[in-house]
Amino acid sequence: MSIDQLHTTLERLCNLLRVEAREHGAGNGLLPVQLEALHYLGECNRYSDSVQGVSEYLGQTKGTVSQTLKVLEKRGLVKKLPDSNDRRIVHLQTTAAGRKTLDKVVPALFLIEALKSTSEAKIGQLTEDLKEVLRAAQQARGAKSFGACITCRFNESVEGAFQCGLTGEKLTPKDTVKICREHLFPDVDCKVS
Amino acid sequence: MSIDQLHTTLERLCNLLRVEAREHGAGNGLLPVQLEALHYLGECNRYSDSVQGVSEYLGQTKGTVSQTLKVLEKRGLVKKLPDSNDRRIVHLQTTAAGRKTLDKVVPALFLIEALKSTSEAKIGQLTEDLKEVLRAAQQARGAKSFGACITCRFNESVEGAFQCGLTGEKLTPKDTVKICREHLFPDVDCKVS
DNA sequence: CTTATATGTTTCGTGTCGAAACTATATTGA
DNA sequence: TCAATATAGTTTCGACACGAAACATATAAG
Numbered sequence A, B: 001m002s003i004d005q006l007h008t009t010l011e012r013l014c015n016l017l018r019v020e021a022r023e024h025g026a027g028n029g030l031l032p033v034q035l036e037a038l039h040y041l042g043e044c045n046r047y048s049d050s051v052q053g054v055s056e057y058l059g060q061t062k063g064t065v066s067q068t069l070k071v072l073e074k075r076g077l078v079k080k081l082p083d084s085n086d087r088r089i090v091h092l093q094t095t096a097a098g099r100k101t102l103d104k105v106v107p108a109l110f111l112i113e114a115l116k117s118t119s120e121a122k123i124g125q126l127t128e129d130l131k132e133v134l135r136a137a138q139q140a141r142g143a144k145s146f147g148a149c150i151t152c153r154f155n156e157s158v159e160g161a162f163q164c165g166l167t168g169e170k171l172t173p174k175d176t177v178k179i180c181r182e183h184l185f186p187d188v189d190c191k192v193s
Numbered sequence C: 001c002t003t004a005t006a007t008g009t010t011t012c013g014t015g016t017c018g019a020a021a022c023t024a025t026a027t028t029g030a
Numbered sequence D: 001t002c003a004a005t006a007t008a009g010t011t012t013c014g015a016c017a018c019g020a021a022a023c024a025t026a027t028a029a030g
Helices: A002-029 A032-043 A051-058 A062-074 A096-105 A108-112 A120-141 B002-027 B031-044 B053-059 B062-076 B097-105 B109-114 B118-141
Strands: A078-082 A090-094 A154-158 A161-164 B078-082 B092-095 B155-158 B160-162
Touching: A002 A032, A002 A051, A002 A096, A002 A108, A002 B002, A002 B031, A002 B109, A002 B118, A032 A051, A032 A062, A032 A096, A032 B002, A051 A062, A051 A090, A062 A078, A090 A096, A090 B109, A108 B002, A108 B118, A120 B002, A120 B109, A120 B118, A161 B160, B002 B031, B002 B097, B002 B109, B031 B053, B031 B062, B031 B092, B031 B097, B053 B062, B053 B092, B062 B155, B092 B097
Parallel strands: none
Antiparallel strands: A078 A090, A154 A161, B078 B092, B155 B160
16 A cells, blocks of 8 residues: 555655764763754743643653753753743743754754755655645644644734734734644644633 | 655654654554564564564564564564574564554554545655655665565566576565665665675 | 642663674685 | 674663653632
8 A cells, every 4th residue: 555655655754864963962971862952942932942842742641751851951051931921931042042053953964965966846846745734734733733833823913913813912923933832724723822 | 845844744743653652552562663673573474574574674673673573482472483594593473463563553543544535646656756755765775675566676577477687586575575775776786795 | 728730850670782702604725 | 614794683871752640739610
């Protein structure tokens, strides 16, 4: 069956990503899962940069994630900031060192090399197709979509400015391309708590 | 950059595969990496079903793989057979129970669900595109290609029958679709030792 | 005000993973 | 021919991811 081959190919690409992350991370004293957490923190917005957010994204327990983040903090790659409204919440921001590490690791060298002679259009098309699969996959698993605000049903555009309909806060253009744990696509059944 | 998004999307799909493998494996008392090894053994040919083969495929050391396979054997999912010519080599064959376990796990349920309303043609196109990326990625990493004999430069077709030019052995039609650790694409520089 | 819920941490047991030492068999080459 | 070398695989050990569960604290609900 065709899906079988798709699964196998994806699984194999996964493996290469992990092996490269392991090799590359070893140079920085980091493990694959720690790089993934750092990657997430580098792309998520201020509603999502918490232990809980990372936990949901990686599909691991809070306890496990807590330890992962402790390592990242000790390495000086992320910085903990208390939330101003809710004192239970801790925000995790990537530091300059963290972003520098990320730049070295993503996108993976082998991907750049592999796509060297592939047209920009082709890469774009493949990316869009994969994103569509991911969107459907996350829905199928009941997982959150972790999309950018710009594609979110809660995003409201008023007089050229953006605003989150869930929190009521204003969003800068930069904000709207970051990923959010409350993200919902417009066409998906509403599941807000 | 576009490759950046491709990397992120792939990494996220990876995660879903692993999380699902963890959940599903837990039911069978197996871990993601053990399922991957079983998956490989279910699809590779008789030149590749060894500890060394799994080690190359998963990018892990022989020692680690040796332990992984010990678990699979203890669970009755694979069976060890000595090689008839070289007594150093152990062949690992999936048992009926192993194949039954595989059928439940691959393709992943969420992939089937996610692609339910996608056309066969679209899935096929995406699979081919990903395979092409994988091929280039493996070459970029200097990793083996693990392709099917039918696409291998060593495969020789004589009077409708197939034969491996490397070992000189005859290949049945079933053999030619299994993946091989000696596989090389026709257009790649020769690196046979 | 009491109970329930949510965020995050710590502890502990299981088990992956790589490194390295080891056994056994096969190959090479002088 | 036989010693040196290479290859397949196992075992041992230490580091550490990971989940489960107990815990601390803060907010929400009734």
